[in-house]
Amino acid sequence: MQETTDRPYHHGDLRRAVIETAMGMLDEEKGWQFTLREVARRAGVSHAAPYKHFPDKAALLSEMARLGFDRLRETLEALPPSKSIRDEFGSTARAYVEFGKANPALYRLMFGADAGEAADVHLSERALAAFGVMIDLLERGQRGGVLRKRDTRGQAAACWALLHGITMLTIDGLLLPQKVGPDPLDAAIATLLEGLAN
Amino acid sequence: MQETTDRPYHHGDLRRAVIETAMGMLDEEKGWQFTLREVARRAGVSHAAPYKHFPDKAALLSEMARLGFDRLRETLEALPPSKSIRDEFGSTARAYVEFGKANPALYRLMFGADAGEAADVHLSERALAAFGVMIDLLERGQRGGVLRKRDTRGQAAACWALLHGITMLTIDGLLLPQKVGPDPLDAAIATLLEGLAN
DNA sequence: ACCTGAACACCGTTCAAGT
DNA sequence: ACCTGAACACCGTTCAAGT
Numbered sequence: 001m002q003e004t005t006d007r008p009y010h011h012g013d014l015r016r017a018v019i020e021t022a023m024g025m026l027d028e029e030k031g032w033q034f035t036l037r038e039v040a041r042r043a044g045v046s047h048a049a050p051y052k053h054f055p056d057k058a059a060l061l062s063e064m065a066r067l068g069f070d071r072l073r074e075t076l077e078a079l080p081p082s083k084s085i086r087d088e089f090g091s092t093a094r095a096y097v098e099f100g101k102a103n104p105a106l107y108r109l110m111f112g113a114d115a116g117e118a119a120d121v122h123l124s125e126r127a128l129a130a131f132g133v134m135i136d137l138l139e140r141g142q143r144g145g146v147l148r149k150r151d152t153r154g155q156a157a158a159c160w161a162l163l164h165g166i167t168m169l170t171i172d173g174l175l176l177p178q179k180v181g182p183d184p185l186d187a188a189i190a191t192l193l194e195g196l197a198n
Numbered sequence: 199m200q201e202t203t204d205r206p207y208h209h210g211d212l213r214r215a216v217i218e219t220a221m222g223m224l225d226e227e228k229g230w231q232f233t234l235r236e237v238a239r240r241a242g243v244s245h246a247a248p249y250k251h252f253p254d255k256a257a258l259l260s261e262m263a264r265l266g267f268d269r270l271r272e273t274l275e276a277l278p279p280s281k282s283i284r285d286e287f288g289s290t291a292r293a294y295v296e297f298g299k300a301n302p303a304l305y306r307l308m309f310g311a312d313a314g315e316a317a318d319v320h321l322s323e324r325a326l327a328a329f330g331v332m333i334d335l336l337e338r339g340q341r342g343g344v345l346r347k348r349d350t351r352g353q354a355a356a357c358w359a360l361l362h363g364i365t366m367l368t369i370d371g372l373l374l375p376q377k378v379g380p381d382p383l384d385a386a387i388a389t390l391l392e393g394l395a396n
Numbered sequence: 397a398c399c400t401g402a403a404c405a406c407c408g409t410t411c412a413a414g415t
Numbered sequence: 416a417c418c419t420g421a422a423c424a425c426c427g428t429t430c431a432a433g434t
Contacts, residue, residue: 014417014418032311035406035407035408036407036408036409037406037407037408045418045419046418046419046420047407047408047409047419048409048410048411048418048419048420049417049418049419051408051409051410052416052417052418053417056408056409057408057409108311111366111370111372113230113306113370120371124371124372127372148392150385150388150389151379151380151385153376153379153382153385154379154380154382154384154385154386154388154389155385155389157364157367157373157382157383157385157386158360158385158386158389158390160363160367160373161359161360161361161363161364161367161373161386162356162359162360162363162390163359163363164363164366164367165358165359165360165361165362165363165364165366166355166359166363168309168362168363168366169355169358169359169362172309172311173318173322174309174322174325175355175358175359178351181349181351181352182349182352184351184352184355185355186352187348187349187351187352187353187355187356188352188355188356188359190348190352191348191352191353191356191390191393191394192356192360192389192390192393193393194346194392194393194394195389195390195391195392195393195394196389196392196393212398212399233425233426233427234426234427234428235425235426235427243399243400244399244400244401245400245426245427245428246399246400246401246428246429246430247398247399247400249427249428249429250397250398250399251398254427254428255427255428397434398433398434399432399433399434400431400432400433400434401430401431401432401433402429402430402431402432403428403429403430403431404427404428404429404430405426405427405428406425406426406427406428407424407425407426407427408423408424408425408426409422409423409424409425410421410422410423411420411421411422411423412419412420412421412422413418413419413420413421414417414418414419414420415416415417415418415419
């Protein structure tokens with residue numbers, strides 16, 4: 001994680017170091033609005049050095065967003081299979097929201113306007129790849145007769161929107177767990193499932 | 199909207215002018231990351247002047263967010279009544295998303311981390327007030343037997359999350375209207391309704 | 397009571413110059 | 416080929432001083 005070895009002043013692999021330092025900073029208190037100069041400082045190089053590896057700050061941000069989507073996809077793909085599609089649906093949904101709660105600054109960054117429009121094409125590809133796990137689940141559910149046969153992209157849009165919405169509202173502290181009654185996350189997933197299932 | 203009259207160098211109501219200028223800037227190309235100094239410039243005062251009316255930038259931002267939630271609430275409350283709860287539900291949902299699409303920078307600001315934690319209490323109150331229209335609808339639907347009798351806050355969470363998610367994903371350009379097939383917004387609302395309705 | 401100007405500590409970005 | 420230092424044009428914020 002950290003290069004505690006001597007830095008040979010032509011600092012082995014700065015590109016990687018910049019990205020790792022930056023990703024690490026997201027976990028801190030003020031993970032949002034982090035600064036390029038601070039990244040350079042922590043990486044032990046001058047504030048101009050990162051510009052040899054990234055055209056500008058937005059490029060670094062969108063690289064980080066890309067990494068975030070890859071991590072999310074890997075997390076969802078690595079989930080142990082469940083007994084039923086319904087259970088698998090539930091645990092996938094919960095894992096999605098959990099990822100956002102565990103990495104709020106990264107999750108915001110992934111969907112932030114900061115990354116700019118330049119990388120949008122690549123980013124949406126990665127985003128869709130991450131959500132592909134859910135789409136597979138929908139298709140399997142439809143084929144198996146567990147889910148209603150509706151336009152899959154419409155169902156996928158509903159799923160993604162609901163999960164994204166819950167995640168964002170939770171990060172923003174607007175969807176607090178209730179003292180009484182069911183967890184809003186569970187309740188929302190249940191409602192969604194009632195809309196999808198036969 | 200604009201004070202084209204002479205400015206009496208003790209500029210009548212600077213507080214209001216700052217807010218209006220700032221809100222107007224949100225509609226422009228680079229509405230996000232707008233700067234306090236630019237607001238002051240456009241309002242025709244020195245860059246230090248706003249500090250006599252707002253403790254800092256975050257305070258202005260959260261005032262703007264508050265205004266945004268009020269506008270959203272007014273928009274939803276002003277909708278003409280529909281024949282059925284289902285129709286009313288659909289048109290309210292569409293109006294919600296439409297508000298976000300029409301004011302993307304404002305909508306992002308309303309849910310942005312920029313506003314800080316200071317005003318969170320007031321902000322969530324306004325946010326919940328705006329969403330109260332939808333909650334009323336859910337309760338009416340349950341009482342009338344149109345909707346399933348589930349925990350209302352769970353249903354509300356599902357509705358809000360879905361609408362918020364669709365709005366955000368649409369603003370981010372990740373939920374493009376399909377060339378073929380139904381609009382993802384309509385499809386998502388339909389799916390949600392199937393989960394809510396009897 | 398309300399506003400200005402200069403000042404401070406920061407950014408992102410560029411570019412000549414160093415190794 | 417990779418990095419540094421100084422420089423530029425900007426921020427947000429503060430504070431003495433002006434009307």
